Amino acid sequence: MIVVISDSATDAQVEQFVKNMEALGLSAKMIQGEAKRVFGLVGDTASLEAESLMRNDAIEKVMKVSAPYKLSGRSFHPEDTRLQLYKDGPYIGDGDFAVFAGPCSVESEEQILSIAQDVKRSGAAMLRGGAFKPRTSPYAFQGLGLDGLELLEIARQKTGLGIVTEIMGPEYLSVFEKDVDVIQVGARNMQNFSLLRELGRIGKPVLLKRGLSNTIDELLMAADYVLKDGKASVILCERGIRTFETATRNTLDISAVPVLKKRSHLPVIVDPSHGTGYWDLVYPMALAAVAAGADGLIIEVHNQPALALCDGQQSITPALFDGLMGRIVKLREALQ
Amino acid sequence: MIVVISDSATDAQVEQFVKNMEALGLSAKMIQGEAKRVFGLVGDTASLEAESLMRNDAIEKVMKVSAPYKLSGRSFHPEDTRLQLYKDGPYIGDGDFAVFAGPCSVESEEQILSIAQDVKRSGAAMLRGGAFKPRTSPYAFQGLGLDGLELLEIARQKTGLGIVTEIMGPEYLSVFEKDVDVIQVGARNMQNFSLLRELGRIGKPVLLKRGLSNTIDELLMAADYVLKDGKASVILCERGIRTFETATRNTLDISAVPVLKKRSHLPVIVDPSHGTGYWDLVYPMALAAVAAGADGLIIEVHNQPALALCDGQQSITPALFDGLMGRIVKLREALQ
Amino acid sequence: MIVVISDSATDAQVEQFVKNMEALGLSAKMIQGEAKRVFGLVGDTASLEAESLMRNDAIEKVMKVSAPYKLSGRSFHPEDTRLQLYKDGPYIGDGDFAVFAGPCSVESEEQILSIAQDVKRSGAAMLRGGAFKPRTSPYAFQGLGLDGLELLEIARQKTGLGIVTEIMGPEYLSVFEKDVDVIQVGARNMQNFSLLRELGRIGKPVLLKRGLSNTIDELLMAADYVLKDGKASVILCERGIRTFETATRNTLDISAVPVLKKRSHLPVIVDPSHGTGYWDLVYPMALAAVAAGADGLIIEVHNQPALALCDGQQSITPALFDGLMGRIVKLREALQ
Amino acid sequence: MIVVISDSATDAQVEQFVKNMEALGLSAKMIQGEAKRVFGLVGDTASLEAESLMRNDAIEKVMKVSAPYKLSGRSFHPEDTRLQLYKDGPYIGDGDFAVFAGPCSVESEEQILSIAQDVKRSGAAMLRGGAFKPRTSPYAFQGLGLDGLELLEIARQKTGLGIVTEIMGPEYLSVFEKDVDVIQVGARNMQNFSLLRELGRIGKPVLLKRGLSNTIDELLMAADYVLKDGKASVILCERGIRTFETATRNTLDISAVPVLKKRSHLPVIVDPSHGTGYWDLVYPMALAAVAAGADGLIIEVHNQPALALCDGQQSITPALFDGLMGRIVKLREALQ
Secondary structure (H helix, E strand, O other), X not given: OEEEEOOOOOHXXXXXXXXXXXXXXXXXXXEEOOOOEEEEEEOOOOOOOHHHHOOOOOEEEEEOOOOOOOOOEOOOOOOOOOEEOOOOOOEEEXXXXXXXXXXXXXXXXXXXXXXXXXXXXXXXXXXXXXXXOOOOOOOOOOOOOHHHHHHHHHHHHHHOXXXXXXXXXXXXXXXXXXXXXXXXXXXXHXXXXXXXXXXXXXXXXXXXXXXXXOOHHHHHHHHHHHHOOOOOOXXXXXXXXXXXXXXXXXXXXXXXXXXXXXXXXXXXXEOHHHHHOOHHHHXXXXXXXXXXXXXXXXXXXXXOHHXXXXXXXXXXXXXXXXXXXXXXXXXXXXXX | OEEEEOOXXXXXXXXXXXXXXXXXXXXXXXXXXOOOEEEEEEOOOOOOOHXXXXXXXXXXXXXXXXXXXXXXXXXXXXXXXXXXXXXXOOEEEOOEOEEEEEOOEOOOHHHHHXXXXXXXXXXXXXXXXXXXXXXXXXXXXXXXXXXXXXXXXXXXXXHOOEEEEEEOOHHHHHHHHHHOOEEEEOHHHOOOHHHXXXXXXXXXXXXXXXXXXXXHHHHHHHHHHHHOOOOOOEEEEEOOEOOOOOOOOOEOOOOHHHHHHHHEOOOEEEOHHHHHOOHHHHHXXXXXXXXXXXXXXXXXXXXXXXXXXOOHHHOEOHHHHHHHHHHHHHHHHHHO | OEEEEOOXXXXXXXXXXXXXXXXXXXXXXXXXXXXXEEEEEEOOOOOOOHHHHOOOOOEEEEEOOOOOOOOOEOOOOOOOOOEEOOOOOOEEEOOEOEEEEEOOEOOOHHHHHHHXXXXXXXXXXXXXXXXXXXXXXXXOOOOOOHHHHHHHHHHHXXXXXXXXXXXXXXXXXXXHHHHOOEEEEOHHHOOOHHHHHHHHHHOOOEEEEOOOOOOHHHHHHHHHHHHOOOOOOXXXXXXXXXXXXXXXXXXXXXXXXXXXXXXEOOOEEEOHHHHHOOHHHHHHHHHHHHHOOOOEEEEEEOOOHXXXXXXXXXXXXXXXXXXXXXXXXXXXXXHO | OEEEEOOXXXXXXXXXXXXXXXXXOOEEEEEEOOOOEEEEEEOOOOOOOHHHHOOOOOEEEEEOOOOOOOOOEOOOOOOOOOEEOOOOOOEEEOOEOEEEEEOOEXXXXXXXXXXXXXXXXXXXXXXXOEOOOOOOOXXXXXXXXXXXXXXXXXXXXXXXXXXXXXXXXXXXXHHHXXXXXXXXXXXXXXXXHHHHHHHHHHOOOEEEEOOOOOOHHHHHHHHHHHHOOXXXXXXEEEXXXXXXXXXXXXXXXXXXXXXXXXXXXXXXXXXXXXXXXXXXXXXXXXXXXXXOOOOEEEEEEOOOHHHOOOOHHHOEOHHHHHHHXXXXXXXXXXXX
16 A cells, blocks of 8 residues: 655654554655655555545555455456356366346246246356345335245246346345255445345356446445355356446446456356346347357347336347347357 | 327337226326327336336337335425334434444443533434445455444433434344444345335334435335335435545535425435535535525534544544534524 | 416516517417416427526426437438548448547557558558647647648548548647548537637538537537538547546446437447546446447547556557457457 | 756757847856756746757756636736625625526526526526537527527516626627626637627626536636736636546546635636536535535526526426525535
């Protein structure tokens, strides 16, 4: 950590600062510049917050040098993580590419079975489907809840596809532990630290979506909450950030893919459905994500998008999904 | 709800759309423009999501006319809500002004007692203090937890000040129900719908902070989650939104105060400590919030900000707080 | 345009509103909803600003139905525009793909010639190079100015490549008209309307970069300023928007490509150099842009990036550029 | 400037870097940390861009220590600037408070005279009024142009109020130099560097509005462009930034006032009309700006807001303005 001393700081203040740092087990080494006095703090600065030092009037600026995350970072784990999604199931990461597809909400046995069979035939690695839905409005459809989980279980038994679905709070942890293969944490819960900690104790793979206004470094720190107990693995998911642009539901930050791949060893997937909010943007943005180096995709597929109980406008049909999967195979060959 | 038909839509598509709406119990009334066909949907459209209609190729645009929130809105409840903060305690709203002050984190009995006595003397209505801290990094100080709650309880007994502190998940609901007067939901949990629902069932006043990237309407919909059971009341809190500007920790959206006061009957307070991130901006921004019509403030006060275990850089000293409280009295007189 | 009447509006106010609209040559047709009175304005509403109506207390909401741009839109011109970049030169748009490459700044004859020959060999359609540089700081290198234009002219003569370079104000219009093939308007000048109007009168193709915080619709309205005189054509360029994320210089909005292609007939290119700010992100983001359907790219190439007088960190070497161009060919085949 | 070396850098690369810096007249002094090698660059680093160094693979991070602006900063000029707005006119800054008021657009002699007399009576220091209007759409009213300037001149003669109006390009510089007292640069032109340079040569006070997506430091660098020739002075204006929130036209960043006052000696004013976009938010936000320490305000006042040719929705009536001016006097007394 680098500390720049204020022009107005007295020598006594600077000496006191050096003593404070030593009391924390750090050593403060000075460089005397022509215009500025600057210190480098040497030692374990991980738990020292850059901003806390700023209250000291003698200090003008503080800059962290080390990355604020550890377990999800490449310095801790240089090689790509390759992760098996469920027992006897496919892998993701380190060259393995996986697509999670299915409806926004589970609506009925007929619906989920029909879509599951379709997406399996097209090559999806897992079935996604919402049982508990985080809705901005308390007056909107909130999902089928436990009944939805049961329908997903039926679809798993009939198709053999693993299940990924979103958890909204710790109250159903034991059910998810039993019935779900990959547990999804939605964008609104990316910094629900109490939930992240609990998930880390279970050990199932966690699909962690980037929050609407969270930076890439904050996503990696959230992943560290899950990884801390050493049991669980994490799949990172870019799903669009909130900006001033209203032509799309969010701004899908495709550049997050190469940035995350550079900083982290974890698999990175992209959600072009939530990331854009419009079904006709899903196809080009799915291809863009693949071209940028994503390890996978999560895509909303619905057999009757116009009648979907939620997010129909961003769902594609099984036929369009099938065409997209074929195109992705060609694209990945061209990128070899 | 207003629906604009695509130029390319066929008459058959339009007829089908009208039938679909009727099947939902809505009637679709047409205006034939020169350039565009437009329908107004009449009936209960609260649970119909504007975006869902967009999947229909025959539809170009959909616009909600009614506000997406109900219980927190003025049409439901035109008069300002005036709320007693705790038994025999002060009021907030409808002309009553209240300041919540105290340290970011509870650190020790000595610390919390000393600050509690200071802020009480200066006229604070409640003591704030963090026992469970939501920290971006898993490696930063996470608060004293239940021990912190006990220290707050001691401070309450010795000073008579009510207690406001943050809850991070449903696991401690019963403890908060017993020991805390106003339960704070932090910005990161504003859309933790499962927690909001639980809080609504308890019935204690909830201090609901606006999320970093949440709109004013989303804040009011989150308040509706709490209000839905009819037991709890809500205090809304503007605490800064995330923008591109890095000179401040967040951009404190002071204009949210008059906008919220116009749309909602609930008391509105401002947090100039988190909203700016720098102690020397707390004073001017607290005054700005009062001038804009806020019903109260929540301010971090620490007796030794330079040594605070978290967020010291945004805490003011008891002496500065005392000066601020005096200035606020004068300012409020000038605004009469 | 759709106008929603306030609940509190009197009948007299509504009648007055209808008369005001008729005085503007518009007719206001009413739909009586259960909860709301709504009017559709029929007639030429292009010059009527939605917001202006809002000052009327009788009006609660106003929503534009028609697109705010005309000449750049698909309703005016449904087919893709195919544009010849310069006399006897290559085309862009409607299936033709073109890459503009070269250094951020023209630095010397040796430098620009060497890079021009390299990028031509790799298949670039035009040479880009800055003579006048818009620099945030008045203390940074401002470009070689007219001397830089002369060096570009030499490079054109020796390589046959057309020239694209940025204009910063109307004072050099006559020089640019003579010496430059495609005139670039930078992000900071996207809404320099006085400059846009002048460029429309010249008639050379204009490469119009999206402003850092401009929406897609604002970009198309800016294009309309250039197109208004009917002489000039426009190439639209996505180059990143300003968001809260600091891991990249800007957030490159790849989804702007399919959105622009849907709304406009104009060719759309992407600038992965300014859009990311880091040379190692240029390669994956260039591929992502191609996969998303861009008609071309503009890329900073420098023979000695570490010594570049500006923006070296986002420039790639001629060798890396050559590899990228080969990969793009394969990618475009896979997308056929 | 602080430079952090990559973990993977070889000693030879580091030596080469030190030599490169010495070739630029800088000395690079090293601190050897436990985990990182860090250098401080000592010497004149003003023209060296932090990002340029980043192209060097041996470098991981670069951080500027000195402020990127000079002439507008407090280190160059510690005392507040007090500025006379026009010959024999009022002052702004260093305790003097000034309000600029008038219509968005000059529409007719009757309109501008009537408003000028009203705002003068209420205590405005200058008359504002747009002659050339920067409009996002080429189809919207663009202002009366030179005729508008003449009408402002008439209003000046009849009321004695100085005139502030916006310049959109260098083509009318000589007219503005003769007829306008304070020349306004709009938000969209804040980084029109070619215009800023020209204005610096004239020497009239420049009212420089912050761009929609520009940081505070960028505003101060833009001010430096104007101040560079030593002839002109600058008034800084916060007028709202672009964020995700749509309840207001922009998000008025009131905290920019104390931040600017801390970093710069220049007078700082606030525009609550453009900053919010709604006339009923102008009053509370004007008071908030005063409470936060602004040196003045610029406010849109229109005698018939509902009929205004532009921005009527954000204009207040002369009567409301008069009440606001009285309230501001009381507020400023309470802040003494």
